[in-house]
Amino acid sequence: MNLLETKNLTLVKDNRPLLNNLSLEIWEGHIHAIIGPNGAGKSTLANTIMGLSGYRDFSGDILFMGESIKGLSVDERARKGITLLFQEPARFEGLGVSQFILAGAAKKSTSLAEEALHKAGLAPERYLKRAVDKTLSGGERKRIELASIYAMKPRLVLMDEPDSGVDIDSVKFIFSVIKELRKEGSTVLLITHSPEVLKHADHAFLICAGTLVDKGEMARMFDYFNGKCVPCVHVGTPESEIQLKSLAAV
Amino acid sequence: MSEMTSVDKEALISELLASINEHKYGPDIAHIEVHGNEVLGKNLVEGLEVESASIENGVEVSIRVKKGYTIKNPVHFCFGIIPDNGVQRIITTTVIEEGAHAQFMAHCTFPNAVNVQHIMQASIQLEKGASLSYFERHVHGPEGGVTIKPVTRVTIAEDARFSTEFELIKGAAGIIELDYEAECDKNATVDMLTRIFGRFGDRIHIREAANLKGDGAVGVLTSHIALKNSASAVIENEIVADGSYSRGHVDCKEIVQDQAVARAIPIVQVNNHLAHVTHEAAIGSVDSKQLETLLSRGLNEDEATELIIQGLLS
Numbered sequence: 001m002n003l004l005e006t007k008n009l010t011l012v013k014d015n016r017p018l019l020n021n022l023s024l025e026i027w028e029g030h031i032h033a034i035i036g037p038n039g040a041g042k043s044t045l046a047n048t049i050m051g052l053s054g055y056r057d058f059s060g061d062i063l064f065m066g067e068s069i070k071g072l073s074v075d076e077r078a079r080k081g082i083t084l085l086f087q088e089p090a091r092f093e094g095l096g097v098s099q100f101i102l103a104g105a106a107k108k109s110t111s112l113a114e115e116a117l118h119k120a121g122l123a124p125e126r127y128l129k130r131a132v133d134k135t136l137s138g139g140e141r142k143r144i145e146l147a148s149i150y151a152m153k154p155r156l157v158l159m160d161e162p163d164s165g166v167d168i169d170s171v172k173f174i175f176s177v178i179k180e181l182r183k184e185g186s187t188v189l190l191i192t193h194s195p196e197v198l199k200h201a202d203h204a205f206l207i208c209a210g211t212l213v214d215k216g217e218m219a220r221m222f223d224y225f226n227g228k229c230v231p232c233v234h235v236g237t238p239e240s241e242i243q244l245k246s247l248a249a250v
Numbered sequence: 251m252s253e254m255t256s257v258d259k260e261a262l263i264s265e266l267l268a269s270i271n272e273h274k275y276g277p278d279i280a281h282i283e284v285h286g287n288e289v290l291g292k293n294l295v296e297g298l299e300v301e302s303a304s305i306e307n308g309v310e311v312s313i314r315v316k317k318g319y320t321i322k323n324p325v326h327f328c329f330g331i332i333p334d335n336g337v338q339r340i341i342t343t344t345v346i347e348e349g350a351h352a353q354f355m356a357h358c359t360f361p362n363a364v365n366v367q368h369i370m371q372a373s374i375q376l377e378k379g380a381s382l383s384y385f386e387r388h389v390h391g392p393e394g395g396v397t398i399k400p401v402t403r404v405t406i407a408e409d410a411r412f413s414t415e416f417e418l419i420k421g422a423a424g425i426i427e428l429d430y431e432a433e434c435d436k437n438a439t440v441d442m443l444t445r446i447f448g449r450f451g452d453r454i455h456i457r458e459a460a461n462l463k464g465d466g467a468v469g470v471l472t473s474h475i476a477l478k479n480s481a482s483a484v485i486e487n488e489i490v491a492d493g494s495y496s497r498g499h500v501d502c503k504e505i506v507q508d509q510a511v512a513r514a515i516p517i518v519q520v521n522n523h524l525a526h527v528t529h530e531a532a533i534g535s536v537d538s539k540q541l542e543t544l545l546s547r548g549l550n551e552d553e554a555t556e557l558i559i560q561g562l563l564s
Contacts, residue, residue: 074545075545075554
């Protein structure tokens, strides 16, 4: 079953087409990945699905559980079960880790905050009483944000570079949270360049210049991306029209 | 004010403490309760000397922590006026003698204020190697009929440390004219933090200043202010660095909602090429990244804003 569909999604910002007639389906209960070179539109797609400011003026449609969410605000989409792990986690002066983790949780209990921190590989006794501020590293904040998503129990998680800023030894905790989320019924859409993270995906969409180039089983898509995918001419350059035409012909 | 019986005093102390959610203190905790111009109660511990005298509309208090003593538990001061109007002048002289250490917690409570003035003139002297942490929490009523004018001058001798925190987040602020000034000698440290939530027609003026006179002196001035309705705030934080290797930082964050108005004037002056002072100021609406993160967890805009402000003022 399709949990989410984008239909002919086109987003133009500053006269640059960032998403170009993009249609894809996200199946419920699966782990999907969006792959593509820098500037391909991967994060733009995640931000558009979430409905962030600056990503709401698009043509086409986004269906979640069969219903259009085009007119919904970020929080309305979140209350339907969509959430986003931001590539660069925000800092919150003075806001406690526990408060932050439980902000979107239906059950506001310290035990849930502790469990979520454990899943993200962070010792609750070291973090629960701290603030989500500059005293935490970017990697720590990323894992705390991941813990907050675990506590929220969403239906669809958009993860924008979940491993960025996280040290190699701790990446395993990112996988562990992804697995847990799946086990509890969440669908995951990964945006990443990391081969290690991509191993955990079932399916992938290859996009370039905001256009869907190919889709399919993860291993094949990854081989394609690493082997046959030619460097793209990105949107906004004089060659982009030619590139888009050639991509459309693939 | 007419003479009070001990029963009246006990009742008033209870009322003052109840308004700040405190209970009676144990015998090992030093505390002083002042209502209007009368010292109602006092308990001292070894190493701490406090003398007080009533003056017109207030009290004069002299505090001394004796050389080498560390006062284990925070010393609690409770200043307040229970009726809806009145004037309270508090004149304090504090000396923390060489190598002595203490923490003061001042609770200023005006729960029913409609027209109350609270004027404080404080002089604080920290001798060599001493430390004092001074926390001042205000509890005001919902109407904000309070004018607060705390003026504090602090001298911090070599290797001494002074930190102060002014908090007013419950009740309406009213009119606040806070003026703190500190002078740091060699390797001395000053850390001032102000956290205020201004509402309705509150008028807030904060001036925090540090002069880093001595070599290696350190000063940090922080103001976190949230404003809504038609409240206004002017924050003037100033660090002057004279000493070699002295370091300073001024940090002002103000969240502004509705028709509120905020102004920040950070002043940094360096008179020694070996000193270094920085400043940062962020004023305006709630940070969009923070807001969108919380919105994407399902909080609505009001809930998300409240949580962000709660964090800023915590």
